[in-house]
Amino acid sequence: MAETTSPPAIPAEPDELPVGSADSPSAGESAVPATEESVSSPRAIWLSRADQHAVAIVCCLLLSWAVFRWADLSRWGREPIEIARLAKQEYAYVVDPNDATWIELSLLEGLGETLSKRIVENREEHGPFRRAEDLLRVRGIGKKTLARFADRLRFAVPADEVSSESSDSD
Numbered sequence: 740m741a742e743t744t745s746p747p748a749i750p751a752e753p754d755e756l757p758v759g760s761a762d763s764p765s766a767g768e769s770a771v772p773a774t775e776e777s778v779s780s781p782r783a784i785w786l787s788r789a790d791q792h793a794v795a796i797v798c799c800l801l802l803s804w805a806v807f808r809w810a811d812l813s814r815w816g817r818e819p820i821e822i823a824r825l826a827k828q829e830y831a832y833v834v835d836p837n838d839a840t841w842i843e844l845s846l847l848e849g850l851g852e853t854l855s856k857r858i859v860e861n862r863e864e865h866g867p868f869r870r871a872e873d874l875l876r877v878r879g880i881g882k883k884t885l886a887r888f889a890d891r892l893r894f895a896v897p898a899d900e901v902s903s904e905s906s907d908s909d
Contacts, residue, residue: 833893836874837867849887854879870894 834843836858844855861877862868871889874880
């Protein structure tokens with residue numbers, strides 16, 4: 740009689756094989772054991788081991804060059820940075836005491852929060868200042884205090900004075 744080979748035994752219950760085990764077939768595979776020809780050794784998809792070493796060496800060389808160049812440009816940390824070598828520049832903050840808020844006035848040298856608020860209160864009570872000496876009417880401002888910030892004041896000519904000056908010249 741002819742001897743027939745039977746297919747490998749398929750488990751009756753799906754619970755007999757643990758999911759993800761080496762013996763369980765994955766999707767699209769059959770339960771037939773693999774032969775030696777179908778099993779391949781693990782290796783890189785697109786680079787051989789020698790190529791990987793070459794890329795690693797090139798990356799290390801580029802990184803070393805970048806660090807060396809950065810250190811060279813900074814003079815190895817021996818020279819001060821550019822900001823420290825620049826000459827100090829003073830800004831010219833000019834303000835009109837008739838339009839400025841107390842916050843803007845407090846930025847002037849010699850004026851603080853208290854004097855700035857007094858200037859604004861005085862302006863609201865007694866009207867605008869026409870020249871720097873008018874600020875002497877504010878309590879707490881003397882000649883020395885005024886001298887500290889007088890060069891930072893700008894007085895705008897009121898519109899009614901401009902119209903009267905132009906009519907006088909006609």
